Amino acid sequence: xxxxxxxxxxxxxxxxxxxxxxxxxxxxxxxxxxxxxxxxxxxxxxxxxxxxxxxxxxxxxxxxxxxxxxxxxxxxxxxxxxxxxxxxxxxxxxxxxxxxxxxxxxxxxxxxxxxxxxxxxxxxxxxxxxxxxxxxxxxxxxxxxxxxxxxxxxxxxxxxxxxxxxxxxxxxxxxxxxxxxxxxxxxxxxxxxxxxxxxxxxxxxxxxxxxxxxxxxxxxxxxxxxxxxxxxxxxxxxxxxxxxxxxxxxxxxxxxxxxxxxxxxxxxxxxxxxxxxxxxxxxxxxxxxxxxxxxxxxxxxxxxxxxxxxxxxxxxxxxxxxxxxxxxxxxxxxxxxxxxxxxxxxxxxxxxxxxxxxxxxxxxxxxxxxxxxxxxxxxxxxxxxxxxxxxxxxxxxxxxxxxxxxxxxxxxxxxxxxxxxxxxxxxxxxxxxxxxxxxxxxxxxxxxxxxxxxxxxxxxxxxxxxxxxxxxxxxxxxxxxxxxxxxxxxx
Ligand SMILES: Cc1cc2nc3c(=O)[nH]c(=O)nc-3n(C[C@H](O)[C@H](O)[C@H](O)COP(=O)(O)OP(=O)(O)OC[C@H]3O[C@@H](n4cnc5c(N)ncnc54)[C@H](O)[C@@H]3O)c2cc1C
Numbered sequence: 201x202x203x204x205x206x207x208x209x210x211x212x213x214x215x216x217x218x219x220x221x222x223x224x225x226x227x228x229x230x231x232x233x234x235x236x237x238x239x240x241x242x243x244x245x246x247x248x249x250x251x252x253x254x255x256x257x258x259x260x261x262x263x264x265x266x267x268x269x270x271x272x273x274x275x276x277x278x279x280x281x282x283x284x285x286x287x288x289x290x291x292x293x294x295x296x297x298x299x300x301x302x303x304x305x306x307x308x309x310x311x312x313x314x315x316x317x318x319x320x321x322x323x324x325x326x327x328x329x330x331x332x333x334x335x336x337x338x339x340x341x342x343x344x345x346x347x348x349x350x351x352x353x354x355x356x357x358x359x360x361x362x363x364x365x366x367x368x369x370x371x372x373x374x375x376x377x378x379x380x381x382x383x384x385x386x387x388x389x390x391x392x393x394x395x396x397x398x399x400x401x402x403x404x405x406x407x408x409x410x411x412x413x414x415x416x417x418x419x420x421x422x423x424x425x426x427x428x429x430x431x432x433x434x435x436x437x438x439x440x441x442x443x444x445x446x447x448x449x450x451x452x453x454x455x456x457x458x459x460x461x462x463x464x465x466x467x468x469x470x471x472x473x474x475x476x477x478x479x480x481x482x483x484x485x486x487x488x489x490x491x492x493x494x495x496x497x498x499x500x501x502x503x504x505x506x507x508x509x510x511x512x513x514x515x516x517x518x519x520x521x522x523x524x525x526x527x528x529x530x531x532x533x534x535x536x537x538x539x540x541x542x543x544x545x546x547x548x549x550x551x552x553x554x555x556x557x558x559x560x561x562x563x564x565x566x567x568x569x570x571x572x573x574x575x576x577x578x579x580x581x582x583x584x585x586x587x588x589x590x591x592x593x594x595x596x597x598x599x600x601x602x603x604x605x606x607x608x609x610x611x612x613x614x615x616x617x618x619x620x621x622x623x624x625x626x627x628x629x630x631x632x633x634x635x636x637x638x639x640x641x642x643x644x645x646x647x648x649x650x651x652x653x654x655x656x657x658x659x660x661x662x663x664x665x666x667x668x669x670x671x672x673x674x675x676x677x678x679x680x681x682x683x684x685x686x687x688x689x690x691x
Contacts, residue, residue: 209233210535212357212371214384216339218257218321219503219520220377221328225271226528228335230626232535235369236332241342241362254480255320255406255435255442257517259284263584263603264518265313266668267525270624272334274313276327281319282436288416291423292469298416310605310654312620316583320406320435320442321517322480345383348374350498373531374499377524380487382505388496394489394508394558401447402511405460405481406440407432411473414441420468430467440479447483455481486510490554494547502527507554515557518584523550529666532626536641536689545593553587589669596683597673602655604664610651617645628671628688629664631656636677640690 211227213220216238224236240253260268260277268274289297305314329339342362349356355374360366376384385392412418414434421428430445445463447453457478464475490507494500503520527546534542588602595601606620609631623629628642633649642663655670656662661680663671665687672683 207235207367208354208370209235210372211235211375211531212237212345212355212369212373213375213377214345215239215376215378215503215505216325216329216341217377217379217503217520218324218328218517219505219524220375221325221332221339222267222271222521222524223375223377223502223528224337224339225273225328225331225335226525226626227532228332228337229271230528230532232532234337235340235371236337237340237343237345237359239342239344253322253325254404254482255322255440256404256482257321257324257511258318258433258435258442259518260317260319260324261515261518261582261584262311262313262316263587264521265317266606266620267521269313269620270668271328271331272624273327273331276330277317277319277324280323280327280437281317283315284318284417285434286416287419289419289421290468291421296421296423309607311585312606314583318433318436320438320440324517345378348384348387348499350374355498372498372535375527375531376499376501376505377503377520378505380489380504380508382501384499385491385501385505388493388499388501390491390493390496390501392489392491394487396489397486399449400486400510401449401453402444402484403447403453403455403463403481404442404444404484405455406435406479407443407460407464407475408439408477408479409441409464409473410476412441412470418468430463432464432468443475444484453483455483484511488558490551490558494551495543500527500543500546506550507558509558515582515584519554519557522553522584522587525667526550529626532666533641533687533689538687538689539685542687548593549589552592557584594665594671594687596671596679597659599655599659599662599670599673602670604662604668604670605655607652607654607656609653609656610648612646612648614648617647623664623668626666628666628684630680631662631664633660636661636680638680639684639688641688642684 210232211234213223213236216236220236227234268277284301287299288295302316343359346358346360354370354372357369358366376382378384417433419431428446433442435442460478461475487508494506502523509516530542530546534540589595590601592601609617622645630638630642630644632644632646635646638644659673660675662673665671
């Protein structure tokens with residue numbers, strides 16, 4: 201049955217993983233008209249059985265926490281998440297090594313969230329879905345994108361629901377946040393270049409284990425071969441653990457509860473602990489691939505649809521969140537009247553980031569495969585705080601393209617302010633040492649000269665993009681106006 205009720209919207213998002221949800225929350229707070237559709241009927245969408253989408257990407261990097269601060273979900277993420285526990289390694293029943301993946305770091309003025317947080321992915325998604333609901337949005341579950349075409353003005357997409365009913369939608373832009381097997385990427389004929397390591401597979405499952413302590417990420421190894429046998433990580437504020445174990449080449453995976461019970465008993469040798477339930481299970485095959493284009497006309501790719509990583513270093517989910525965060529404000533600005541060319545900068549900025557993160561996670565994976573302890577090293581690089589767009593198309597001036605750090609300053613009237621409080625929201629923020637007029641969508645704060653420190657200082661104007669990077673740093677009102685004409689809506 202075909203309904204002839206072509207709806208017209210600005211953006212159609214396909215996929216409600218962390219990437220699609222981040223974009224949806226960002227567009228919702230910008231007042232952009234959009235729909236977000238998700239093929240899965242359960243788990244992903246309705247929250248009845250959140251475990252069905254699994255704990256998968258469980259590390260939220262410091263930079264992602266800053267994004268979540270801006271999107272209004274940081275309190276819930278912190279309330280329900282936890283820092284990583286210690287890792288305790290056993291050879292049989294003997295503990296042989298204890299380590300922390302993350303050195304304790306105190307928050308500073310510049311970096312309020314220095315530590316990675318653990319959250320099962322199903323909960324991160326749930327928190328984003330709840331935020332979307334607060335903003336008046338909703339994921340349409342059990343609805344898949346069947347096909348699409350595009351012309352000069354819009355994309356025409358055919359959506360099919362679980363009952364087989366189809367409807368068409370006209371959207372100014374289509375965003376494929378539809379995961380590693382992206383049908384949108386394939387339909388666009390975009391190459392997914394890289395390698396699949398068929399022999400490097402892992403089974404992963406969320407399990408309940410009776411009799412196992414929850415104070416550490418417990419890992420059993422074969423000390424002679426320096427190989428992982430099984431790792432069991434307690435997931436914060438749940439009664440489950442994420443269990444991972446390598447899968448030998450040629451072995452058919454068995455994802456039943458009985459198989460997890462046998463594996464746990466055999467690889468840990470524990471007699472007083474046993475797996476009692478399996479709430480989600482999957483096989484993870486190492487795929488290291490990325491696209492050679494992020495955009496074809498009115499269609500964009502984001503997240504796993506554009507790049508897939510090894511799990512080493514916990515970069516996958518985080519990179520997808522930041523793709524969405526980079527794209528959201530640009531879509532909002534162009535729909536609000538900024539030049540269309542702003543959208544070209546999405547690919548220009550994000551493709552080099554994906555390439556460098558792919559390199560980082562592959563390096564960590566290769567080190568882990570050799571049993572090297574440095575594979576566990578986590579720092580500013582894995583925390584994604586060093587990521588920047590310096591030298592890119594939107595970086596102007598001495599500090600253009602750098603992350604805009606948090607910090608403290610004083611307004612001209614002496615009021616003390618925290619910078620992230622000024623940045624929070626969908627607007628640009630102009631930190632100025634003298635009054636200046638700016639277009640709608642730019643909040644101007646006149647600060648006392650000298651009160652801006654850290655990554656700032658020395659210039660009359662620091663323009664902070666809505667995604668928390670410095671756009672232009674300059675003393676010239678002309679430079680500032682030229683820059684805003686390229687990026688800000690309403691001109
Ligand atoms: C087993 C496993 C373990 C992982 N472990 C880690 C880890 O330890 N650390 C880490 O950082 N990352 C990890 N990842 C990767 C992480 O889960 C992904 O990077 C993340 O989910 C990507 O988010 P996304 O939103 O881009 O895509 P996805 O989460 O894949 O979401 C895409 C969504 O699109 C939907 N969809 C697809 N096609 C259509 C269509 N035609 N119409 C409608 N909807 C559609 C899908 O149903 C899906 O819900 C793991 C992944 C897996 C599978």
